[in-house]
Amino acid sequence: MSGLRLAILGLALLAPAVSAVAQPATQAAAPDAAAKRGAEVVAERSCGACHGEQGVSAMPGIPSLAGQQREFIALQLVLFREGLRDIPAMQGPVEGLTDEQLEELGAYFASLPHAPPPDRAARDQAAFEAGAALSEQLRCGVCHLPALVGQNQVPHIAGQREDYLAGTLKAYRDGTRHGTDTQMNGVVQGLSDAQIDQIAHYVSQR
Incomplete structure (x- = not known):
């Protein structure tokens, strides 16, 4: 090995x-x-x-x-x-x-204490609710835990930069980023840019 x-x-x-x-x-x-x-x-x-x-x-x-x-x-x-x-x-x-x-x-x-980025956008309630529904549908809380704080090698994503989250999810979807397995690539397969942006907004506001 x-x-x-x-x-x-x-x-x-x-x-x-x-x-x-x-x-x-x-x-x-x-x-x-x-x-x-x-x-x-x-x-x-x-x-x-x-x-x-x-x-x-x-x-x-x-x-x-x-x-x-x-x-x-x-x-x-x-x-x-x-x-x-x-x-x-x-x-x-x-x-x-x-x-x-x-x-x-x-x-x-x-x-270090977790904190949202200083330039975090104001909450868009419609986007937040749509992202919450998608997160529930995709079962993000199973691996990232319900509070989206992660565990072990699964990252803490709650409160992360929205632009980073959106870019990362699109990279997973488009096959330009891979984790240590292909689970995330499969989870976001077929999502539109708008849906990914809604998920990113929801997660960043947690």
Whole structure:
């Protein structure tokens, strides 16, 4: 099995394995220490220049990371580092980082308080209700949980930037983005741009 496959598998199994055997004090101390080390990497790699100094993005098309699932962030960073997600802007920031450092970055961003972007649009009630109905129909809350805060490698999407959500969902639909499986591609297959925009508006307003 390749090193990359082991890294991804390890990210999938690390959290439940640790939670099953660690004592509460150890569970509390380890994330705190990892988050502090992650903060040092954030400062070194200037992550806040795009994702916001407190992980809340004010830049169109750039996701907020504050309050994100740590396992999700670590996995995406592995994919960036190994060239399996082709985002040129992310190649430099992750170059040379170890698996441990990527996990520490996940711990850091997970430790930050979630907040909506400062330029979030006012709620359009009609679009919000249409997006809510579509989200229910597509069963988004099964994987992302009812509050859309995610779990493990499933991302926290509630309150995310609306433009980023819409662009990501359209990329899944159009086959220009793939996750570690094709589930999201199938979920949004056949949706119109208008429907995706409604879902993005609903999720961003949560």
